[in-house]
Amino acid sequence: MSTHRKIRMGMIGGGLSSFIGIVHRIAAYIGEEYTLVGGAFDTDYDKALEFAKKLELDPNRTYPNIDTFIEKELELPAEERIEAVVVVTPNFLHYPMAKQLIEAGFNVICEKPVTNTAAEAVELEELVAKHKVVFALTHTYTGYPMVRQMKAMIAEGAIGEIQKVDAQYYQGWINPVIHDKEKRASVWRLDPAKAGQSCCMGDIGVHAFNMVEYTTGLKTAKVLSDLNTLYEDNPLDIDGTAMLRFDNGVRGLVRASQIATAEENNLRIAVYGTKGSLKWEQENPNYLYHLQEGEPMHVLKPGHEYNSEFAAISTKMAPGHPEGIFDSMANIYLGTAKAIRGEEYIDGAFPTIRDGVRGMKFIEAVLASTADGNTWTEIDD
Known part of the structure; x- marks a missing residue:
C-alpha cells in the first residue's frame, strides 16, 4: 500500500x-x-x-x-x-x-x-x-501478472531468439445480430461515425497486436491483411487475419473475429523461440505455459518466488487465489499513479500514448492492405 x-x-x-x-x-x-x-x-x-x-x-x-x-x-x-x-x-x-x-x-x-x-x-x-x-x-491485458512474467522471460532470453509469434482474439457476440439487416444497422460498433474506421480490428484485433509488441519487444514493420465485413451493406470489418513482418525479419500473425460463434473473450498469444516457447490465454490468465524441446511442459503461476520482479509487484494475492480483469486494470492504474507522482516504475507498467499511436497505425495499415487487394503495407513510424 x-x-x-x-x-x-x-x-x-x-x-x-x-x-x-x-x-x-x-x-x-x-x-x-x-x-x-x-x-x-x-x-x-x-x-x-x-x-x-x-x-x-x-x-x-x-x-x-x-x-x-x-x-x-x-x-x-x-x-x-x-x-x-x-x-x-x-x-x-x-x-x-x-x-x-x-x-x-x-x-x-x-x-x-x-x-x-x-x-x-x-x-x-x-x-x-x-x-x-x-x-x-x-x-x-498488459496488466496481468503472467503477461508481465512472459515479457520479462522473453527479454531475459528464456526462449532464445524469437522465430514466430501467433496472437488471436476471438469473440462471437456479433453473430446473433449480423445476419439480420435491421439489427446490424442498429449496432453502434458497426457505425463508422461512432466506432471509427474499424470494428473487429479496431476493437479487439488491436489488443492482440498490442500484446505481440508488448510481450516480445518487437516492432511490426509491415502487414498483409484480409478483412471480412460478411455483408455488402455492413461498412466495418467483423473478422480478419493479418500477417506481420517485424523489423528484424521475424514473422507473426494476428487473428481476430467477432463472428467466432459462441466464443467469449478468447485472447491468446504464443511466442516461439530457438530454445522454447511461451503461451498465455486471457480466459485462464493465471497460467503461463513454458515449453522446451525434450522437457515436460512447465506451468508458471502468480505469487511464487520463481517469477520476475515485474510479475511479483503485479500480484496482489497469495498463490492459488485467482486474479482477474479488475486486478489487471488495477496494475495499470498503479503504474500510472507512480508516473503522476514522479516515482520510479518498471518500463511497461502502463500503456502510453505511444502504444495508442502504434495501435492506430496498425489498424490503418490492415485496412489499407485489404483495400489494396491484400498487399504488404508498411506501418510508417
Missing part, C-alpha cells in the same frame, strides 16, 4: 449505465492510490447528479459537460484540483476530449481506441510531450 496521499481522480462518462466505468473505478480503488472526486458522468445532467448521489460525491464537483468540468476545476487551487481524468466515453469522443484535457494540463487515463485516426493519435502524442502530462491507455 502506498504511503502517499491518494490522487484526486475525475471521470468523463462512466455513469449509471456504463459497464466500463465500473471496471475503471474498481481498478482505481484496488491499489488505494486514487479517490474519485467528481466528473461529467452523463450527457443527461440529472442522471449525472443521480449517479453522484449514489456514490456520495459532491454535487458541486459533478458537471454537465467537459467544458464546464475543465473551467470549474481550473478555478480551484492546485492542491484541490482533480489531477487525473478517466475518459470512458464512446470511441468517437476519445480524441477531442483527451485533447481538451491534455491542453488544460490534466493527466489522462483513456479507454481505447485512443482516437479514430493515426494522425489524431500522433497529435495527442505531441501534445502529451508539450504539456508534460501523463497519458495512460487502458490496454488492460
Whole structure:
C-alpha cells in the first residue's frame, strides 16, 4: 500500500449505465492510490447528479459537460484540483476530449481506441510531450501478472531468439445480430461515425497486436491483411487475419473475429523461440505455459518466488487465489499513479500514448492492405 496521499481522480462518462466505468473505478480503488472526486458522468445532467448521489460525491464537483468540468476545476487551487481524468466515453469522443484535457494540463487515463485516426493519435502524442502530462491507455491485458512474467522471460532470453509469434482474439457476440439487416444497422460498433474506421480490428484485433509488441519487444514493420465485413451493406470489418513482418525479419500473425460463434473473450498469444516457447490465454490468465524441446511442459503461476520482479509487484494475492480483469486494470492504474507522482516504475507498467499511436497505425495499415487487394503495407513510424 502506498504511503502517499491518494490522487484526486475525475471521470468523463462512466455513469449509471456504463459497464466500463465500473471496471475503471474498481481498478482505481484496488491499489488505494486514487479517490474519485467528481466528473461529467452523463450527457443527461440529472442522471449525472443521480449517479453522484449514489456514490456520495459532491454535487458541486459533478458537471454537465467537459467544458464546464475543465473551467470549474481550473478555478480551484492546485492542491484541490482533480489531477487525473478517466475518459470512458464512446470511441468517437476519445480524441477531442483527451485533447481538451491534455491542453488544460490534466493527466489522462483513456479507454481505447485512443482516437479514430493515426494522425489524431500522433497529435495527442505531441501534445502529451508539450504539456508534460501523463497519458495512460487502458490496454488492460498488459496488466496481468503472467503477461508481465512472459515479457520479462522473453527479454531475459528464456526462449532464445524469437522465430514466430501467433496472437488471436476471438469473440462471437456479433453473430446473433449480423445476419439480420435491421439489427446490424442498429449496432453502434458497426457505425463508422461512432466506432471509427474499424470494428473487429479496431476493437479487439488491436489488443492482440498490442500484446505481440508488448510481450516480445518487437516492432511490426509491415502487414498483409484480409478483412471480412460478411455483408455488402455492413461498412466495418467483423473478422480478419493479418500477417506481420517485424523489423528484424521475424514473422507473426494476428487473428481476430467477432463472428467466432459462441466464443467469449478468447485472447491468446504464443511466442516461439530457438530454445522454447511461451503461451498465455486471457480466459485462464493465471497460467503461463513454458515449453522446451525434450522437457515436460512447465506451468508458471502468480505469487511464487520463481517469477520476475515485474510479475511479483503485479500480484496482489497469495498463490492459488485467482486474479482477474479488475486486478489487471488495477496494475495499470498503479503504474500510472507512480508516473503522476514522479516515482520510479518498471518500463511497461502502463500503456502510453505511444502504444495508442502504434495501435492506430496498425489498424490503418490492415485496412489499407485489404483495400489494396491484400498487399504488404508498411506501418510508417
